[in-house]
Amino acid sequence: MKSKKKSAILVGIGAIIFLAITWSIFPLVYLWIISFAGLGALPTSLELPKRLTLANWKEVLYAGETIWPYMLNSLIVGGTTAAITLAIALPGAYSFSRYKTKANNAIFTSLLFFRMMPYISLVIPLFFMMEKYGLLGSRLGLSLSHLVYTVPVGIWLMKGYFDLLGPEIEEAALVDGANKFQVFWRISVPLSAPGMAVTAMFTFLLSYIEFLFAVILTRKLTFTLPVRLAAYMDIHETYWRLIACSSIITLIPMIILFAFLQRHLVRGFTMGAIK
Amino acid sequence: MIKRTEFPFHYLMIVPTLVVVGMFFVYPLAQTFYLSFFSYSPIYGKKFLGLTAYSRVLSDKTFIDTILRNLIYVGVVVGVNLLIGMGYALLTYKAARGIRILRIILVIPILFIPAAAAVTWSLLYGEQIGLINHFLEIIGLGRRTWLASGRTGFPAVMVTDIWGWTPFVYLILLAGLQSLPVEPLEAAEIDGASSFKKFWYVILPMMKPVIAVATVIKSLETFRTFVFMWTMTMGGPGDSTQVLSTLIFAKAFRQFKYGLGSTMATIAFLIAMALSFFLITIFKERQR
Numbered sequence: 001m002k003s004k005k006k007s008a009i010l011v012g013i014g015a016i017i018f019l020a021i022t023w024s025i026f027p028l029v030y031l032w033i034i035s036f037a038g039l040g041a042l043p044t045s046l047e048l049p050k051r052l053t054l055a056n057w058k059e060v061l062y063a064g065e066t067i068w069p070y071m072l073n074s075l076i077v078g079g080t081t082a083a084i085t086l087a088i089a090l091p092g093a094y095s096f097s098r099y100k101t102k103a104n105n106a107i108f109t110s111l112l113f114f115r116m117m118p119y120i121s122l123v124i125p126l127f128f129m130m131e132k133y134g135l136l137g138s139r140l141g142l143s144l145s146h147l148v149y150t151v152p153v154g155i156w157l158m159k160g161y162f163d164l165l166g167p168e169i170e171e172a173a174l175v176d177g178a179n180k181f182q183v184f185w186r187i188s189v190p191l192s193a194p195g196m197a198v199t200a201m202f203t204f205l206l207s208y209i210e211f212l213f214a215v216i217l218t219r220k221l222t223f224t225l226p227v228r229l230a231a232y233m234d235i236h237e238t239y240w241r242l243i244a245c246s247s248i249i250t251l252i253p254m255i256i257l258f259a260f261l262q263r264h265l266v267r268g269f270t271m272g273a274i275k
Numbered sequence: 276m277i278k279r280t281e282f283p284f285h286y287l288m289i290v291p292t293l294v295v296v297g298m299f300f301v302y303p304l305a306q307t308f309y310l311s312f313f314s315y316s317p318i319y320g321k322k323f324l325g326l327t328a329y330s331r332v333l334s335d336k337t338f339i340d341t342i343l344r345n346l347i348y349v350g351v352v353v354g355v356n357l358l359i360g361m362g363y364a365l366l367t368y369k370a371a372r373g374i375r376i377l378r379i380i381l382v383i384p385i386l387f388i389p390a391a392a393a394v395t396w397s398l399l400y401g402e403q404i405g406l407i408n409h410f411l412e413i414i415g416l417g418r419r420t421w422l423a424s425g426r427t428g429f430p431a432v433m434v435t436d437i438w439g440w441t442p443f444v445y446l447i448l449l450a451g452l453q454s455l456p457v458e459p460l461e462a463a464e465i466d467g468a469s470s471f472k473k474f475w476y477v478i479l480p481m482m483k484p485v486i487a488v489a490t491v492i493k494s495l496e497t498f499r500t501f502v503f504m505w506t507m508t509m510g511g512p513g514d515s516t517q518v519l520s521t522l523i524f525a526k527a528f529r530q531f532k533y534g535l536g537s538t539m540a541t542i543a544f545l546i547a548m549a550l551s552f553f554l555i556t557i558f559k560e561r562q563r
Binding site: 027266 | 284285286292293295296298302304310363377381384386388389390392395396397398399404442443451454491495498499502505507519520540543
């Protein structure tokens with residue numbers, strides 16, 4: 001009896017695992033299949049294997065209106081956002097970590113609040129602001145607006161790394177006659193290089209997947225990948241083969257980022273609340 | 276002596292942070308609040324309405340329905356996220372050879388940027404090309420217009436959101452589960468507790484802080500949902516998939532009613548604040 005019950009549980013767990021795997025990967029498998037579907041072949045028809053083609057990939061990769069300008073836009077915006085975020089977060093996080101004054105603590109906590117708010121409440125004035133300074137439709141304008149997402153996260157992450165460093169080495173350097181700026185720039189910043197790498201990648205990721213600001217602040221020439229993908233849908237079902245190829249290409253930077261970030265993902269998502 | 280001549284170094288270092296907070300949070304938020312009292316469009320210009328602006332918006336049934344729909348969306352999506360995420364975490368928290376691969380497979384949807392998840396699921400739901408209709412036809416249920424129907428559009432978008440973001444909740448819960456002390460579990464095992472009892476009386480209470488963090492973060496993230504509706508249904512058909520972000524976007528940037536959009540955006544902001552306050556209070560009380 002007991003072994004029978006046990007094997008029933010095992011079969012049940014097996015079925016759940018099977019379902020979970022199917023649920024997780026079937027959209028990806030489906031994308032791969034239709035990315036090779038030939039003209040006129042419905043991806044679900046039995047004729048499909050006879051009509052496989054590389055034409056869709058050719059069009060997206062080098063022949064037609066390729067994906068590369070949009071990929072380049074995304075990489076430039078993400079890189080710029082990450083660089084500006086680091087430049088702001090490094091000194092900010094260092095100050096929050098080492099000088100726990102009342103004002104500092106209050107500002108630091110308020111960043112959490114800014115991370116949680118609905119960004120639609122900021123969008124209208126930001127749109128006017130970008131228009132006023134001629135940044136509407138520019139990649140720089142989008143990068144600047146992405147600071148809304150990345151600066152709170154960047155500061156919280158970097159503070160975590162500065163907290164880990166501890167003040168002992170810095171105090172030793174101060175005793176040896178270095179000034180505070182030298183201690184920060186020559187000792188703390190180099191020592192926190194791994195944390196900077198994680199913070200840069202994570203803020204890049206946030207910018208790379210962002211949609212709301214991108215859809216408002218970019219124009220055709222500066223579309224980032226998410227906006228490009230969504231723009232396909234306007235024409236609906238006509239371009240499904242190209243949508244499939246383009247979606248698969250957007251996965252590549254994500255795979256690279258996740259490979260590096262792995263253990264730091266949860267920390268980044270929760271702003272360090274869970275390690 | 277040294278202290279008096281010392282440079283206020285730590286204040287200087289947060290100046291860039293303050294500039295960003297001022298320019299990109301405080302100023303836009305204040306400006307939205309200010310504009311919320313006006314009717315403001317490129318054609319008719321700016322006109323002060325005061326609180327009338329609010330009473331107009333709040334007596335608009337479409338807007339109230341959208342608020343409710345938005346909250347239902349948060350409840351369902353986050354609830355299912357937590358359930359599936361917890362299931363995944365319990366299934367995979369013991370490291371074994373097969374489990375490591377399973378963990379990677381379960382996380383695959385997170386590799387999709389939200390816009391890619393949205394277009395992929397639009398294809399899956401497609402009337403002619405969609406895999407879902409294909410299966411329904413095989414088992415004899417016939418084809419459906421999933422996204423263009425007032426009845427199925429909203430759940431269909433929810434499924435996409437759940438698919439794309441469950442791995443995120445899963446990773447948080449898995450990290451929490453792995454950091455639990457093993458002694459209480461071992462003690463329960465020695466006492467002969469069943470798997471369910473172990474979960475309900477030992478694991479769940481210890482996991483509460485982690486679940487709280489995941490719920491608060493994911494709820495507010497889901498509250499501002501935009502990309503799925505915008506890409507898959509544009510809020511339609513009718514207003515059946517309209518949420519606050521898409522409605523405000525449409526008012527401000529399609530109909531150019533910046534004042535009306537700002538009034539709605541201010542209310543959306545207040546609701547989000549109330550939601551986070553509500554969730555944090557619940558979890559704080561539970562923990563006592």
